[in-house]
Amino acid sequence: MKQSELDFINSLRQSSRYIEQHRGKTCVIYLPDVLMSAPESFKQLSQDLSLLHQLGLKIVLVMGATAQIDSALTTHKINWQLHQHFRITTTEMIPIFQQTIGLLRSQMEAVFSQANTQHASPLPIISGNWVTAQPKGVVEGVDFQHTGKLRKINHQAISASLEGGQIVLLTPLAYSLTGEVFNLNTLEQACEVANAIQADKLMIFSSTQQLQNMPKQMNVAELECLLQASSDPKQTHFLSQIAKTKHCIKRVHLIDQNSPDALLQELFTRDGHGTLIFSDRYHQLRPASIEDVGGILEMITPLENQGILAKRSRERLELEINNFIVIERDQDIIGCAALYPISNKLGELACLAVDPNYQGQSLGLELLQAIETKAIKAHLKQLCLLTTHTHHWFIEHGFQLNELKALPKERQSLYNLQRQSKVLIKTLHSVTYN
Template identity: 45%
Template structure:
């Protein structure tokens, strides 16, 4: 047996534990538009096919920024950006969607290859795209109307899981569709992050041009815990390229929202993804969530953390303002979700005989879309049942739809307990919702 053959056999044997560990897991791949035109693109396609053949559930989210730039330049249109977001007006929306569509078709064609004497021979992969992403407009930022540039509102996880359960690869483009029938140009990193969170993916895999993330001395950073990643972005974020910073931020947010591992590696290096996934040391940078979250009853020591959490919503008028003194007297009404010593969610319950008011249900912005509010609500409902409470009610001005999704139904002022009815603030004009337990 030759030396090269022995090396191959040794590598294959050592990769077996990783093959077994990854089978049946869900990976979200984040592939920028630059990778689609790189000479190594064909090898990336081969590696994606290999992962699929090994039983990994794959969602591939591709970008298209260079393709859009080229299409707009051909039409003599100069792109306008604000906060690193392209301003997509009605005049260039058609060019944007055509560029994205062409990039998607290019990927579908590449993943459909099956010619003899190629790594794709016999793969016969099914690739499915669709309206899995519900979008909403970004709106006006700093006085700039981003128009048809949007953000992810919701992921249709049921349909997406159906595709993955069938063994197909789900291919998502940086486009989303609103309930009003409009198309929106999205950030592919936003799509990838929200998909990974919604699917409770096991990994988010981010392709970047560099080998990984490097520190100020130029040395490759192999691993970053979530808190370390946050500190790195705050301290050195401006010193790294925009694309790497964007990818690292996506990995950070994904881990905050429940994805255990997020890994960055180069789309320019042949086999970088396989080396990252099937060898002990890997080739890139890993962001990992190794912390824990604890749901518990609040104590007097949590007052400062709760005030910090609810202050932005009080300033916006979404919540009724609570003083520190009031919160201290009512702290036994609160439950909190704590992570690494930080209060990331809270909720309060105020009994009224056989019913109780649910109030101050708040989740930190960085930890939303991870199901934490639902977890907290479930905990409050269990506690209410143990106390013999038959009905929960709440008053809200801006989160009605979310509570409807949690089983609450709209009610009238007369449906409130008499003692609570007397305290109703007609000036706030809050909507009332009730849920029977």
């Protein structure tokens, strides 16, 4: 079998758990103006959205149109002003907003009609007056006129459309109960709609600049710290919008708008593509440091005494601490694992343990996957381990029982005959997890 075919099969295997995880979940996706400006990438994105829809995700799209509106206003020789990052929308601008957004909506419907051709039916996309607006008002003496803010969301109607198998599209235009037209900030709208419909995920396509210096993952406390440290007003505005979702949305994903494949990569791979901000996990997986030795010993000593783990002295642990990763929760170490290089192709997983109070929450699996990712990054091809009690757990996670002689001679010579541990080996694939 060709390498490309093998890679494809492995990717399919790895992604299957995410397919199951995401089925039936509601996902609000913020599409900024630039995505609509590049027809070819937008076509690809619409096909990816069609795939997500077929895999059972319920999708709400919130479309930004700043660049297109800037260009239309320039064409009509209308100047505009910003205040606190928001455009002041005058009465004379409204027909131009309506034309521009009407045109974009029509273009989007056309692209979505094409996206689903394999299934001989257009991808159903629907928009409507589900968002009620009110004036943003006069702020610091500046009248925002037709720039509005969200007053109410008919979340039942949105949910009913999603249940009916439709993709919901929201645009910057919304209407007041008095029938006036308002221009809403779409990032703000995406966050508020996600809150109102209690979406499982909010995915925000962001600029490379907005994603600069962002870690791969952070919890809401870390987001708050980043927000407080931010000195760039645009970044502060961006982060503060996202921070408002922290009590309602478990996962916010920030993905690069310049990477057309980012959406699928973020959802179906272990490492994702951009930054994940989570409020449903209060633990942190990270490399261990010397300060963690006490916490690790506290957790593994009872397991060593039961013969489940091989004994390690404090001195040895201190020397080998760089091989360890830990899971920390509220400053306690509740999980650990280590990777030891055996040869340039083989690594050994050792000392995998989860505090009994936290077992059964997939933390063991999370540690195993982190070790596998670390091994793959170190260009190792196989992972081996020795265990006395836990071989079934490892077999369930892709390891195979082997003879001791399958290990390199140097490792065989260190085998503790008294422990009679079972030898397991797993071949690593270059695909990572989410």
